[in-house]
Amino acid sequence: xxxxxxxxxxxxxxxxxxxxxxxxxxxxxxxxxxxxxxxxxxxxxxxxxxxxxxxxxxxxxxxxxxxxxxxxxxxxxxxxxxxxxxxxxxxxxxxxxxxxxxxxxxxxxxxxxxxxxxxxxxxxxxxxxxxxxxxxxxxxxxxxxxxxxxxxxxxxxxxxxxxxxxxxxxxxxxxxxxxxxxxxxxxxxxxxxxxxxxxxxxxxxxxxxxxxxxxxxxxxxxxxxxxxxxxxxxxxxxxxxxxxxxxxxxxxxxxxxxxxxxxxxxxxxxxxxxxxxxxxxxxxxxxxxxxxxxxxxxxxxxxxxxxxxxxxxxxxxxxxxxxxxxxxxxxxxxxxxxxxxxxxxxxxxxxxxxxxxxxxxxxxxxxxxxxxxxxxxxxxxxxxxxxxxxxxxxxxxxxxxxxxxxxxxxx
Amino acid sequence: xxxxxxxxxxxxxxxxxxxxxxxxxxxxxxxxxxxxxxxxxxxxxxxxxxxxxxxxxxxxxxxxxxxxxxxxxxxxxxxxxxxxxxxxxxxxxxxxxxxxxxxxxxxxxxxxxxxxxxxxxxxxxxxxxxxxxxxxxxxxxxxxxxxxxxxxxxxxxxxxxxxxxxxxxxxxxxxxxxxxxxxxxxxxxxxxxxxxxxxxxxxxxxxxxxxxxxxxxxxxxxxxxxxxxxxxxxxxxxxxxxxxxxxxxxxxxxxxxxxxxxxxxxxxxxxxxxxxxxxxxxxxxxxxxxxxxxxxxxxxxxxxxxxxxxxxxxxxxxxxxxxxxxxxxxxxxxxxxxxxxxxxxxxxxxxxxxxxxxxxxxxxxxxxxxxxxxxxxxxxxxxxxxxxxxxxxxxxxxxxxxxxxxxxxxx
Numbered sequence: 001x002x003x004x005x006x007x008x009x010x011x012x013x014x015x016x017x018x019x020x021x022x023x024x025x026x027x028x029x030x031x032x033x034x035x036x037x038x039x040x041x042x043x044x045x046x047x048x049x050x051x052x053x054x055x056x057x058x059x060x061x062x063x064x065x066x067x068x069x070x071x072x073x074x075x076x077x078x079x080x081x082x083x084x085x086x087x088x089x090x091x092x093x094x095x096x097x098x099x100x101x102x103x104x105x106x107x108x109x110x111x112x113x114x115x116x117x118x119x120x121x122x123x124x125x126x127x128x129x130x131x132x133x134x135x136x137x138x139x140x141x142x143x144x145x146x147x148x149x150x151x152x153x154x155x156x157x158x159x160x161x162x163x164x165x166x167x168x169x170x171x172x173x174x175x176x177x178x179x180x181x182x183x184x185x186x187x188x189x190x191x192x193x194x195x196x197x198x199x200x201x202x203x204x205x206x207x208x209x210x211x212x213x214x215x216x217x218x219x220x221x222x223x224x225x226x227x228x229x230x231x232x233x234x235x236x237x238x239x240x241x242x243x244x245x246x247x248x249x250x251x252x253x254x255x256x257x258x259x260x261x262x263x264x265x266x267x268x269x270x271x272x273x274x275x276x277x278x279x280x281x282x283x284x285x286x287x288x289x290x291x292x293x294x295x296x297x298x299x300x301x302x303x304x305x306x307x308x309x310x311x312x313x314x315x316x317x318x319x320x321x322x323x324x325x326x327x328x329x330x331x332x333x334x335x336x337x338x339x340x341x342x343x344x345x346x347x348x349x350x351x352x353x354x355x356x357x358x359x360x361x362x363x364x365x366x367x368x369x370x371x372x373x374x375x376x377x378x379x380x381x382x383x384x385x386x387x388x389x390x391x392x393x394x395x396x397x398x399x400x401x402x403x404x405x406x407x408x409x410x411x
Numbered sequence: 412x413x414x415x416x417x418x419x420x421x422x423x424x425x426x427x428x429x430x431x432x433x434x435x436x437x438x439x440x441x442x443x444x445x446x447x448x449x450x451x452x453x454x455x456x457x458x459x460x461x462x463x464x465x466x467x468x469x470x471x472x473x474x475x476x477x478x479x480x481x482x483x484x485x486x487x488x489x490x491x492x493x494x495x496x497x498x499x500x501x502x503x504x505x506x507x508x509x510x511x512x513x514x515x516x517x518x519x520x521x522x523x524x525x526x527x528x529x530x531x532x533x534x535x536x537x538x539x540x541x542x543x544x545x546x547x548x549x550x551x552x553x554x555x556x557x558x559x560x561x562x563x564x565x566x567x568x569x570x571x572x573x574x575x576x577x578x579x580x581x582x583x584x585x586x587x588x589x590x591x592x593x594x595x596x597x598x599x600x601x602x603x604x605x606x607x608x609x610x611x612x613x614x615x616x617x618x619x620x621x622x623x624x625x626x627x628x629x630x631x632x633x634x635x636x637x638x639x640x641x642x643x644x645x646x647x648x649x650x651x652x653x654x655x656x657x658x659x660x661x662x663x664x665x666x667x668x669x670x671x672x673x674x675x676x677x678x679x680x681x682x683x684x685x686x687x688x689x690x691x692x693x694x695x696x697x698x699x700x701x702x703x704x705x706x707x708x709x710x711x712x713x714x715x716x717x718x719x720x721x722x723x724x725x726x727x728x729x730x731x732x733x734x735x736x737x738x739x740x741x742x743x744x745x746x747x748x749x750x751x752x753x754x755x756x757x758x759x760x761x762x763x764x765x766x767x768x769x770x771x772x773x774x775x776x777x778x779x780x781x782x783x784x785x786x787x788x789x790x791x792x793x794x795x796x797x798x799x800x801x802x803x804x805x806x807x808x809x810x811x812x813x814x815x816x817x818x819x820x821x822x
Contacts, residue, residue: 011622013447015438016593016631020429022452027426036424038459039452041433048449072605072621113602151623153803182427191524194483209485211422212562220427274720281700282693285714289692292768292801300689300716302724303696309685309711312753313724342723357703388564390703 001167003029004056005039006049008067008077009150013043021066021155029064032164033178044068044076050084053145062143062167064159067150069135071113077147078121085140087122095126095134127162134158137166144170177228179235183219183242184252186403190217196245205231206238214392215399216258219246248407258402259287265409266297266347273405274343275301276314276335278326279353279369283398299343304335314338327352329370329381336372337379347408348374349401353384355393369397373404380404412578414440415467416450417460419478419488420561424454432477432566440475443575444589455479455487461495464556473554473578475570478561480546482524488558489531496551498533506537506545538573545569548577555581588639590646594630594653595663597814601628607656616642617649625803626810627669630657659818669813670698676820677708677758684816685754686712687725687746689737690764690780694809710754715746725749738763740781740792747783748790758819759785760812764795766804780808784815791815 005025011017019041026036037060042048049068056063068077082089096118103112120126120136127146128134135148135158146163148155185193190210197208197219207222221238225231243250252261266273275284275298282303288294302313307326310316315338316331324330335350353369360366367386372379382404386396416436422428433450440447448471453459460479467474479488493500507529514523531537531547538557539545546559546569557574559566596604601621608619608630618633632649636642654661663672677684686695686709693714699705713724718737721727726749727742735741746761764780771777778797783790793815797807 009622010620011629011631012434013437013450014441014631015434015436015447016441016620016629017622017624018429018431018434019450023423023426023429025426026424030425030427036426037453038463039424039430041450041452042448052449071602073609074620113606152625153800191482194524198484209421209427210483211420211428213428214563218422218427220422220425275714277693277696280697281705281709282688282696282712282714283700285688285693286691286697289694289714289716290802290805294692295716295770298692298716300714300720300724301693302713303686303693303700303711305700305706305709305711306754309754312755313711313713343717343720344723359706391701392564394701 001033001062002035002037002060003062003064004037004060006052006056006063006065007039007041007150008044008049008065009041010043010074012041012067021150021152024152024156025064025066025159028159028164029167031180032168034062034167044074046076046080046083049077049080053081053084057141057143057145062170063145064148064163065145066148066155069117069133069147069149070151071116075116078119081138081147082121085121085138087124087138089119089121091118092120092124092126093118094129095120098130127158127166135162177226177231178222178224179231180220180222181235181239182254183221183246183250184256184258185217185219185246185249186215186251186258186399188217188246188249193217193219193246197242200241200245202238202241203234205234215396216251248410251403251406257287257291258399258406260291262402262406262409263288263291263294263297265406269409271346271409272297272299274299274339274345274348276310276339276348276350277301277303278305278310278335278351279355280351280394280398280401281305283394284349284351284401287398287402299345301343302339310335314342325364327354327364327368327370329372329383332370332372333374333379333381334372336374340374346376347405348372349405350374351397351401353393353397355390355397357390367393369393369400371397371401371404373401373408375408412444412473413446413448413471414473414475415448415471416475416477417463417467418450418452418561419455419460419476420452421454421485423452423478432561432563435563435567436475436477436570439570439575440578442591443579445473445578455485457487457491457494460488460491464492464495468552468554468556473581474556475559475574476556477559477566480528480544480558480560481562482527486527492549492558493532496532496549498535498549500530500532502529503531503535503537504529505540506531509541538569538577546573588637588642589633589635590642591631591633592646592650593665594632594657594661595667595669596628596630596657596660597626597662597669597810599628599657599660604628604630604657608653611652611656613649613652614645616645626807659821662814662817668698668702669810669817671702673813673817673820674699674702674705674708676817680820682757682820683708683710683755685710685750685756685759687721687750687759687761687783688712688714689716689721689746689762690766691762691805691809691812692716694805695760695762695812698809698813710756712754713750721746725753736775738765738775738779738781740794743781743783744785744790744792745783747785751785757787758816759783760816761785762808762812764804764808766801766808768801778804780804780811782808782812782815784812784819786819
């Protein structure tokens, strides 16, 4: 079963906004066993929308169209589709009454541009009754076409709740078995991983891909076939081999992130963490707290951008700062120890460094970073020299600090 | 002058990685006066690559191809192009000698898969001599085609340094004048902005677009024409009208972000800031320190995820926490006051709230947020109720806190 994705919007072709919804849709469709033949991004131009849709219908089994369904003047998808497929628009009465009721409840009787949302191409079925931004579905020449709003969170919800189940039902007789896993690797380059997995001589049924996703590399493994049991067996055996070869460089798989893996390890071991950040300016803390439930193992931390904050909040002594400079192994260790003591956590991480673009010297160039780790019975200080933009150095530092803790907890 | 962008990689069509490079390229090409007719994302399938390239060449003036140029086995772009355009690959000797010299210097004489990078389609010119990942250019049927690596930072550098100047030279006789600005707005919905700008009756030469970019809305204004002076005059007049209408809801324009605008205001007024964060977990601090040079006005902050940290680090009293709860106006104000005092900063922001998905109650549902702002002679506490996912609530909270400070500094 093969589909195409068409994303519509001048904001996308002009690059004012990066299209993230097509990738999201492709990911979930792929996981559900559908292949994406191509994805297109085009402007709010009716002729182009019609042409792209008709070409897609000529070569694939289903089409997903996103964007251009809103109430404003530059939203032209519905009109374009109506024209291209020769299906005049007509009001969906349920939707129209609902919009009018909503408007009346908030501002009395008015004629609003919102009513435009109720006019759909002939034959359209709304995906989610009782919702203004429900998107709609058309069956054209026996192929389903789904139209979803371009606003990411609306599109995502409708894709998961409506499109995937509808497609699965539509193609319930499909027989392809697929197993897929993405290993997330930190600390090895794409080429190193390519060379190492090549030496494993995996079977022909196994498709391998390598994708640098800064600061990590993703190694994807896909096994396809017609027999579910055979596919699963090959897949399991391959996973074992790859995991043995890569060892602790694999920090997670599929939806896991470094911060979710570290969080799970802290939870399993019953440990709590605090963090003192200088050059990463809150990034480590932000990553840790982006995980739901992180309050059970993360106590908080300090962003000590100025020296005075290192002294006032976590008791790094003035004399240590004077003697070694704020960017030094000694200060990193003192930050970790001070943070651990102040917070009462089992572990504290600390980072101090020069993220650039300015502030470097010959002795301590931009990218110089010290990471401290204070635990029960030891304090470690590590020295790194990263390269890249300000953001890249901050991100590499955060990932390395979390990875140090991960490897420590796995010991 | 019109172009198409083709991004290649199974990692993109399977959604394992979101394609950000096409949007980046579209943005810069658009700013340089080129229109993007369409963007395509396809897998590492030679036949599909050839077909997409030939179709693009049949309808636009130039093509940008990204991805699939690396040394690993799944990089197939060069072979596909060679086949599609009937240009056999041959070694680029400069590139080959350079790769061999590099390899010899690091590991002695070896045969390496890196040598694959030196084999290019007949007629190809490398974009940047003396670089392994230089990308290349072909002129086919008098139309330029640019091939760039898919790795974002390599692609971005080559686009800016090589492709844009080469295209400008190629089309130096183009005569279209373009003025464009994007206003960044926080606190109004796309539809409100649409209605308000509609009432302005802007001229026909002015193209307006509205794009929700969570948590903001971008309002883009484009004026095109053949006469530079006329275009500039219309553009300037329109900017005045729009700025008057939107007032302080416009927080920035073009490349500006809320955090860069707040940073500039702090710098101009000679003020320093510190931040105490609970439910945002370091996000505000991370946003502020993502701006280069932020150390001159940002002192640092505290992420007090646990109550004990609010007490230990910024002196919020136990009794206050007991009486009002951690999520309260009183605690937000005490956090801001304590943070300001501890840090010695002119201003301190604080946030405390419930980001979800768990932890809400009937009195304080998920999305309840209090923001404190402590300045020279006053302490403010504000109450909000946001909705959305954990990330959305965190992001809305951070943006609102920074916007409160921005409006305060503008008074």
